[in-house]
Amino acid sequence: MQSIPNAVSVAIFSGPEALLIQRARAPYQGYWTLPGGRMERAEVPEDTARREIREELGLDLGALLPVTISSGGGGFVLAVFAARLKAGRPKPSDEIADWQWTHPDSLVVAPVTPGLARILLQAADVLNGG
Template sequence: MTINANGASVALIHKGKTLLIKRAYAPYQHLWTLPGGRLEPGETIEECAAREIREELGLTVFALRHVLTQALGQDQAFKLAVFATEGFEGEIVPSDEIAAYQWIAPDAMGGLRTTSRLDDVLGRAFALFERS
């Protein structure tokens, strides 16, 4: 499956929680969101997702699952592919792009200032890993 997108983000899922970051810089400065960023020339969207997690958090991700692709911006021209995974390793070493980070359960985000529709995105991401 080819995913047409300009950037990627990843929901890292562990023990019923996801890792949210608070952006230090624009766009979305001071908002809680998923880690990620822009596609670089020559890389696939999956490679972009893995690189951004490595650069922003120092973690290695694998077994990425596509959750959805969002159209963002006033003109809806930026396409963000959102992935989710339970497969990651390493120790979190946040870059200067991250003002703060925390593991949080999706139902505990009520008091956080988040990017648009993050609750819906996380609902879809967690649904990929529900166990019966």
Template structure:
């Protein structure tokens, strides 16, 4: 007999570190997974959608901002277990760096709070690995737009 976790498969998702005036846009999760934690806007990649298109779409849907995706900043496995220790979810999140184009960040069902933060002064309550992804995204922006871009 196969273990109960065999039905759980990794889910591909995309997130985006959107930069504007040297700050990065974060959203505090308004629902599970990671309820209450600050993170990058993001979500599942739809069939037939590129990672970059998914990244930009999720930013638009979650926080109402349009952005130009510059490149991939990194990837993280988000593996969650239930109270009994059984595997509950596995997300593979490919994170991108982007430049803000237009729009004022707004809250919604998935983003209970939004804000612009200095890349080296993120809030304490973030999703695991967020600082490393933001640091990598800064390097992508600088590589694409020059060392003074930030």
């Protein structure tokens, strides 16, 4: 398996809750997941994360903390980050069907992308210094 990321996702936290989006397009259309997207040529994962979050949600983030590298399916290798929301309210692009804040240990939406619950808990742990 490729271990060099070609996409990113970000667990954005406001207080104890994380932002989940419902994908409006393939892959995983209709699934709940973390926001993010594909890396562009010569882009580093952190730049991709900030760009994608601005484009898809109109949000600015605090410090990006690495969480894990994960297989996203479909040939994607995701660099997953955790970050705190600086300010604002999500303004979703047409790539997002819906969004909601949720507590990492009480995931109530379905369907979700593979490993989402585990990744949310890891991201919360990273943000809390664990």
